Amino acid sequence: MIYRLHKEGVYYLVYSVLAFVACGILFYFFMSIATGLLLGISLFFLVLFIIFFRNPPRAHGTKETDLILAPADGKVVVIEKTTEQEYLNAEAIQISVFMSPLNVHSNKSPIMGEVEYVKYHPGEYLVAWHPKSSELNERNTVVIRRKHHRILLRQIAGKVARKIVCYTAPGARLSRGEEFGFIKFGSRVDIFLPVDSEILVEIGQTVKGGVTEIARFVS
Secondary structure (H helix, E strand, O other): OOOOEOHHHHHHHHHHHHHHHHHHHHHHHHOOHHHHHHHHHHHHHHHHHHHHOEOOOOOOOOOOOOEEEOOOOEEEEEEEEEEEOOOOOEEEEEEEEEEOOOOOOEEEOOOOEEEEEEEEEOOEOOOOOOOOHHHHEOEEEEEEEEOOEEEEEEEEEOOOOOOEEEOOOOOOEEOOOOEEEEEOOOEEEEEEEOOOOEEOOOOOOEEOOOOOEEEEOOO
């Protein structure tokens, strides 16, 4: 597998490498417990950032246009019928994917379509699995339309994650599996689907963004 690092990690990786080198120099000259501890800590964060900002290439081979792919890596923690009140103003099926700090944090478009709506909301930083996190936390909403179907994606920052990045805007065309955003350091992505969608995953299942088939539109 080709190992790639995400562009959002450049800042963190540069400074973690510099910190590791500086701590290595201190340990070389002083050989003390304190400098050894600093070296170990700097190595820990360097490895953590390399793992966190990995960005492996993803591809989904099927040409079935009604399939909906997972928007993020992680564990499915919610599958329920609800009312989406920000944009759809209608009943929808909500699927929530929780991302731990060790998951790939690149967010992928579940379908091919046109971006109809994007809005960023500042907010609190409750833990990402908190029931109110989708309403109160820092979050970003993206709506994608494909023919007569619409899906709504909500990037939600968690207790540790405090930076949501979105690369798309209204009017843009997204391919299925194309990256549309990134969330740093643990978070959650909610996807709201038409109520008649066929759900292909279950709670507790681990999914991969841009790869795992989570649902299917019913024409």
